[in-house]
Amino acid sequence: MRQRRKHNLDAELERCKRFLLEPAPASSENALIAVTEKAYIDGAEIFKNDKQISLEIGCGKGAFAVEFCRRNPDRNLIAVERNAKIVVSALITADAANPDNLMILHSPCEVLPRYFRPGSIREIFLNFSTPLPNSPCTRQRLTHPRFLQIYNEMLMPGGRIYFKTDSGDFFAYSLEQMKDFGFEIVRSETDLYKSDLIADNIQTEYERRFVNMGLPIYMIIAQKKV
Template sequence: MRIRRKPHAKQMVQEHPRVVKEPEQLRGKWHTLFGNDRPIHLELGTGKGQFLSRVCQDRPAVNWIGVERIEEVLLHALKKAEETPCANLRFLWMDVNRLDEIFAEGEVERIHLHFSDPWPKKRHARRRLTHHTFLHRYKKVLEPQGEILLKTDNSSLFDFSLEELETTGFTIVESTRDLYHSPYVRGNIPTEYEQKFTARGVPIHYLLAKPTGDFSSTR
């Protein structure tokens, strides 16, 4: 993603009402922010926010939170969010590696990973959002029956993710290498990257994983 640096982006993000300030203070009590007990779904690496600005309206019975670390990118998502009436949408300006400082055990129902950066070089594998160090964090904050939903155009990242999920104590419950020619496409909301890839005819890989019953892990 090409990023145009903006001198006031940090301040604009910090002051925006949809960005949660001191989110660590809400650990274990996120329902107080939303004023209800509805399930929390996260989009990690939310980018310019196309998915969230649509899904918050289509699925109002869920509290949606987007996590993005680049302020200039987050500003786009915030602008889109301003155009929605959604009271169930917030953003976190931070790195995903802080997730378990922000959410308590079992506080999240679903994690969406949409077109995460593939980091193709082996020496950068730890940066992939499905590296087992991230997956262990996700497993901590997910409900026992929680879910990870992943979409990507990148078959190497998909293969890597399947392997990491299985060895970190997740069970793959749905999977396809061509989402748009599969039954799982029903109700799918495309992200910005997804639209670009599908317009070029690139097949979208999709999976849904759940923590394995006994939380056993081979790592």
């Protein structure tokens, strides 16, 4: 039974693997070493065009990614996810929608400077990143200054971070960190669904759950200074 399940999963992966980015493996699992040895992704080679690249970090099962690609044929999106099982779900979502401007990268956020040249990314989407409320985990939050440093380096001048969360505490923390780091805060909303930004909103899997529970959605748009 287990053998058949594995066989089915392998067949599924084979069918979807055209959406999986497979950059050169690092010589070590140590993130610091992996980042030092660069293996820059060549967007023009992968997408066969020179459109700008956007990143979604922590893409989950890929609903936002495929809808973003459908609405924005003028951009390429690389959706990043660190959990291998969830990457498989995102690949299956991509396969069903079959966009030509989406690729999925199995990587922790920490290692992204290995793959992306400084100043090469147009925008970064952080959709419902885990809020990690307890202080020992603060360093793991995707808006901790060590991650803002990575985003700042990868973004082109004027490039933006789009951040959404259901957590008021995580929103307040992230707003403070982005301001302190030197990002310009273009917008900050404590109830996205009552703001004009809702017109262009793409609902994610987690977002749908929170909205159905009646929770407000917080949003920040922050810009790297030119």
